[in-house]
Amino acid sequence: xxxxxxxxxxxxxxxxxxxxxxxxxxxxxxxxxxxxxxxxxxxxxxxxxxxxxxxxxxxxxxxxxxxxxxxxxxxxxxxxxxxxxxxxxxxxxxxxxxxxxxxxxxxxxxxxxxxxxxxxxxxxxxxxxxxxxxxxxxxxxxxxxxxx
Numbered sequence: 001x002x003x004x005x006x007x008x009x010x011x012x013x014x015x016x017x018x019x020x021x022x023x024x025x026x027x028x029x030x031x032x033x034x035x036x037x038x039x040x041x042x043x044x045x046x047x048x049x050x051x052x053x054x055x056x057x058x059x060x061x062x063x064x065x066x067x068x069x070x071x072x073x074x075x076x077x078x079x080x081x082x083x084x085x086x087x088x089x090x091x092x093x094x095x096x097x098x099x100x101x102x103x104x105x106x107x108x109x110x111x112x113x114x115x116x117x118x119x120x121x122x123x124x125x126x127x128x129x130x131x132x133x134x135x136x137x138x139x140x141x142x143x144x145x146x147x148x
Contacts, residue, residue, distance in 0.1 A: 007048060007049070008048070008049060009038070009046035009047060009048055010046065010047045010048075010052070011044060011045070011046065011047075012026055012027075012037075012044075012045045012047070015047045015052065015055070019055060019056075019059060021059070026045070026047075026055075028069075029055070029058060029069075030045070032069050032073065033073065034054070034058055034069065034072060034073060034076065035047075035051055035054055035055060035058070036051070037051050054076075057076070058072055058076075061075060
């Protein structure tokens with residue numbers, strides 16, 4: 001295990017032994033773009049904790065589920081896209097919540113300076129209870145008076 005900037009890094013031999021795989025398999029995963037270990041100045045591969053988590057996912061897919069490397073690549077890409085989309089949805093929801101809170105603050109401020117102290121819901125309820133003028137056939141309809 002090597003140390004760099006306070007994070008733990010593991011050399012290829014330690015990772016291969018830990019996961020009971022051949023170092024050549026790790027090199028293959030790197031060639032296929034499934035793993036991207038960092039490198040020392042001497043070009044030695046160093047695997048971070050994040051790389052090991054990715055490796056565990058790859059091994060679970062290949063060993064436990066029988067997924068081939070092309071399938072692993074597709075699954076990992078979809079997973080990455082889903083995480084990105086989730087982050088975008090979270091960001092949008094935070095924006096909506098902020099705008100709603102700001103909108104409520106604006107309404108409260110407007111109501112505080114209004115001449116008539118009523119909430120929008122009170123105004124809607126009041127207009128729903130008010131008698132509606134009828135267009136035809138009502139009490140004050142000219143046609144009805146003519147017929148009487």
